[in-house]
Structures are given as C-alpha cells and as structure tokens.
Amino acid sequence: MWPRTRLGQPTGYIMSITNDQRVATAAPQKPAFHPSMLLYDQRYRSITIQIFALFLLMLGAAWLIDNVVNNLRLLGRTFSFNFLWQSAGYDINQRPIEYDSTMTHGRAALVGFLNTIILAILGCALATVIGVIAGVLRLSKNWLVSRLVTFYVEIFRNIPTLIWILIFGAVMAESMPAPSAFRGDNASSSMIFDAIAVTNRGIYIPSIQFQTELGVLPIGPFAPSLNWILILAVIIAGIFANKQLIAHANRLQSETGIRPKTWWKSILLLLLPVGVILVALGAYLDYPELRGFNFTGGLHLRNSFLAMWLGLSLYTGAFIAEIVRGGILAVSKGQTEAAFALGLQPGKTMRLVILPQAMRVIVPPLISQYLNLTKNTSLGLAVGYMDLRSTLGGITINQTGRELEGMLLLMAVYLVISLTISGLMNVYNSRVKLKER
C-alpha cells in the first residue's frame, strides 16, 4: 500500500502547512483576488482551463443533440421506441426461445441478444482452452511442438478476424457434402457413427430429449425447461459435494499425513446423481435423420454459428496464448527450480506452482480479450449469424427505418454486456491477485 502514502501524505502535509500559515498569519497579507489571477496565478489556472474544457465539451454535446433533434424535425421524423412492439415479419433460423414472424421486433431483438450471449460464452470458453494449451505448449522444449504453436499464433493473430470468419464460412459451405449426398442406397457420404452428419449447411449432432417433460418455468419472456434446470441443479450439487469431499481429504492429510482415496467417490458423486435423474426423466438421444430437403431431429449447428465460433475462438485464442506465455514467463525461474527440488513432477509444478502465480499477470489482459471477443460477435452479419447486430441492428432497423433508436439501443446493450463481463472478471481477478497481508 506504499504508493498511496507516498503520493497522498506529503500533499496533505503541505496542505496542512499552508492551512496553518493562513491561520497563523494576519489576513491583510493575503493578496486580494483579482480576475486576471484566473490566467496568471498557478493556483487558479488549471481550474480555469478545466472549466473551459468542460464548457467546450458540453457545448459540443449540446450541438450534436441539437443537430439530431433539428434534423429529425426537418425530416419529419419522431424519436420513438414503439417499433419494438410492432410485428417483426421476418424469420430467424437459430432460435434459443420460441419465436415466429408474427412476434414483435422486441422479441426478435431478444432472440438476437441470446444468440450473441451464446456465441460470446462458447467463444470465450473455447478461446481460453485453446489459448492456455497453446500458451503452455509454446514454451515446450520440444522444437516441433513449440514451432507449430508459434506458427498458429502468428498466422491467426496477424490476419483480421473477419477474414477468418469468412474463410471458415466458405470452407463449410463449399467443401462439405450437401444433404442430398447422404440419400439413397449408394450414397456418396455417410454419417459419422450413424449419429453426426457433417453437411454444407452445418453439422447435425444428436440431442438429448426426455420422455417425461416437467414443463417450463415462465420467467418473463423466457421459458426454460424444468428438466434442464433440475439437471443443472443436480450437477451443481454434485460439484459442491465433491468440493467438500476434497476439503475433507485435505484436512485428513494435514492431520495424519495419509490421504484417503477419493477418486472413486468423486466419480460417484459427480456422475451417479446425474445418471439417476436422466434415467428417471426417460432421457434418450434424438438422432438427426434425413427427411425431405434436410436433416431433421438432433441439434443443428449452423454454418454461420460454426464459422463465428471457430473464427472468433481461434483468433482470440492466439492472443490468449501470448498472454498465458507472458504470464508464465513472469514467474521467476527460481519457483520452478524450487518445485523440482521438492520433487514435484513438471505437470504438477505447472498446475500447482506456476499457473496460480501466473494468473495474477494473466487475468487483467484476459478481460480485454473476452471483451474483444464479445464485441466481435457483432461481425455475425458477415456470415448471416442472427445475433443482436443482425436482428435489431440489421433487419429491424432496415424494415422500420429507426436507425437512431436502434443504434442507441444496440450501443446500450453492448455496453451493459461488456460492463457485466468486466465486472465479473474483476471479481475473479481480486480473488487470484497477490494477497498482501
């Protein structure tokens, strides 16, 4: 905490001297205030300049707003968000919540928002996995491995992300077989394990369905399935119980020096309750099946989604790899040597000694990479991914002509998403940063 005392205290010290002087000395010695002092007296000049700059800033803002209001009036346009309650009229292919073309523009924007969130979360997750693995491997002593990873990092971070997205989109659309190639007795393509179909319209994978539906939980516009909420709750409970088990084992180890076997208990705690609940709900896999023009059933990962997901994750992953490498290199070599001297294996050294210390260097720049990835999801329109930019900021604005309102709303939503991510990551950062005691 020394920087604050060093900067703060002496100032206070000087202040207190001047205060004392003023109190101590007689009033007549203090020069009378004169307007020219606003410019020529060092004490006031900075305040004058700041007030002046603030005035200019406010004037600029006022001029812009006045301009907008005037121009809207000249064009005979009003400022209104009523369009959000009008019927949208267009269809969206990827719908996390129920939507059809008779629903409102607001509902369409919500679908777009959820698509943005889905892409951002999955993108950040994949980018982190890729980034951490690539960052660690780039430090590998194996020449081939480290050069291969260097090649990946350099080629991905030096080509714009939009180009990567377009490349992935084009590769999926141009080089994969059409669904019709799966048809007939001597089909030229076949499904992987009879379960996954890779086509030029995306990848179809089996999805989990239930024989017993518990219904939905209506929360405003959302209606999440109770089945999934139950499963999620059981998984979280399992993880929590497992944590207790590990903590108990740690305590026992520090008391007696003998660590009880926990692996089979962990597996049991994590998997058994989920298995039981899946059987109880009658879960089964719904396989994709070629019917008519397309595959139906299963889960359809569209080209647009795959192109965005891979493009964004591989691009951002390259940056994260460099951040991870930098973080690891920032941990003094003595730490590794000390860990080796204690007989820790390289894997454990990395996991238990190096990475925890590297985290405090890694996390702050990682936050900006997450924010970048989230904002880059707005490139979705390039491959027809129906995110918030494509629905509210694209089709809705185009069909209703409400550019100003739409763009303001878009800005507000992205701002809120970014601030939320930044806030959550800062909480995490304060947990991993160097604890001073």
Added chain:
Amino acid sequence: MKKNVLFGTFAASMLVAGIAQAQSTLEQVMARGELVCGSNTGQAGFGAPDANGVWQGFDVGFCRALAAAIFNDPNAVSFVPLTSQTRFSALASGEVDVLARNTTWTFVRDVDLNLTFVGTNYYDGQGFMVPRELGVSSARELDGATVCIETGTTTELNLADYFRVNGMSYEPVPVDTAAEAQQQYLAGACDVYTTDVSALASSRAAFAEPDAHLILPEVVSKEPLGPVVRHGDDNWADIVQWTLFALIAAEELGITSANVEELKTGSNNPEVGRILGTDGGFGAMLGLDDDWAARAIAAVGNYGELFAATIGDQTPIGLARGLNAQWTQGGLLYAPPFR
C-alpha cells in the same frame, strides 16, 4: 472573455449548419457538377460495372438519362454501390441524390421512412429458383427447404408470409448481397434462392450452366420497383419523376434515340413538341433547360430501347416485357399526359 468565446463558437456552428441545410437537391447537384446515384452492388442487367469498370444496366441507364437531362452529359453521374441494408440510410443522409436500385415501393418505406417513390420503372414479383436436379416443379413442394434470402428486403417478409400462409416450414440462410446469395446457392448451402423474378433471371444468366436451374412458376408478391428520392424536396422529386415519364411517353409516341433530333425540328404531334421542348417551356418549369427530355432520350433511348438493350429477350438476361409493356400493348406502363 469566456462568454465571448462560447457565443462565438455557438454562432459559428449554427451558421455552418444553416448553410448546409438551405440548398435544394438540384442546387447541390448543379454545384457538384455531377449526379450521385445509389446503385446495386452488382446485378447484371440492372446495375453492374462492365469489364472496363463502366456502370451498365437498366437502373444505371435511368440515372444516365437523368444526368443527361440535367447536364446534357450522360456520364456526369457517379454510382455508389449500396446493399439492401445500407440503401435507405445512404439516401436519407444525402450521400446519394437518387436511388435507382430494384427498390420495392411499399407503404412503410413511402410513409414511415419518409422516402418518395416517384414511379415504377419495372413491375416485378417474387419468385423461387431451384436446381433442376432437385426435382421440384412448384413452390408448394418446398416444405422444409433451406432458402437463401437477402436480408433487409421485402422478399424476406414475403417469404415468411408465403410459407406461413401455406403452412410450410423453411430454414432461412440470411445473406447480405446478391453475389453472396448466388455463391451460397451454387455451393448447395441452400436449396432455393428467392428474390424478384427479374433478379433471378439476371443471376441465372450469369451462372456457368443457366439451364440447370429452374425458376418456379409461382410469383408470390407484387414488387413495383422504381427510383426513390428523399421526402421534402418536391421539385427534385418532380425532375426524377418526369424524366421517367418522358422515357415511357417517348416509347408510346414513337420517339427514339435515332429520331429525336429529327423530331425536334418539327412534328405534327403537339405532345411530342412539348416533351422535346420545342413548345410549352416545360423544362424551365422544372428548373432545367427546355430540351431536358430530348437529351435524356438521346442519351439512353426511350423506355423500350433501354429495356431491350439491357434486360430484354435479346440479352443474356432474356426478360419478356410482360407487365412492363405499354398500356396500349396490355401492360402497366402509363405515363400521365405532357400537358
């Protein structure tokens, strides 16, 4: 002193804003010395640059006629390629003076977007194109198909309505431009490509094997396409509108690019004289020269000539006149009288 600076800045900014707003569109065009025309990003036959980078096509021809009417120079026009998504913002912001880009005249665009549709230069309708090998002969058989669709168009809304009304489902693949739609369609990433029939014909003409693709017989909407200007400048709207009517009336009255100079010296039909500016002083009423219409016709020909040269049945696009014949020939083209 501070106040003076504040007032000075304020006054100066207001002055600049005031000057910018005072000019009419015609004055701006005149001062610039050229017309700025919002065009397609590349739709063969309607608006696309040729091998030499010169813009050619049916909509482009209309802009050239307008430039000839104003400047007596069909090349005093620059073309700004606009996607379906950017076209209205570009027009509203003043980036282009006129939009001639296969734009459908609809209520919301005319009234709520504050645009002025001056007329229809092509009566169109939405259709579907499929590869012949798909074995589909009617749009009613498209249940479950994947459909490539340009976003921000009326076709997007018609598509949703058509499938809904007929109780069919589909998977939309939204794309930004016609070129991208064609690429996705040819790659087989969608079964069907839907847009205006004229644009389908234009796309098909550009394919390597045009005969392998079939335009289905159903036309599912009315798509009156025409030039668009901003709301509020009625004189400019009149100029654009009557240039279009002049081209249509010229065909009806038999004025062609070949005989326009000859007819200017004398015609026994007084309406021809009024169009060509030898009588009535109509050009001055628009704020142009009296031979404005004669220049436009001389530059690109009358409506029929322009149609035949760019999209007619002798061109690779191969569109029949159909609804776009003169009213005397059973079509919908009908110019009000020049009187």
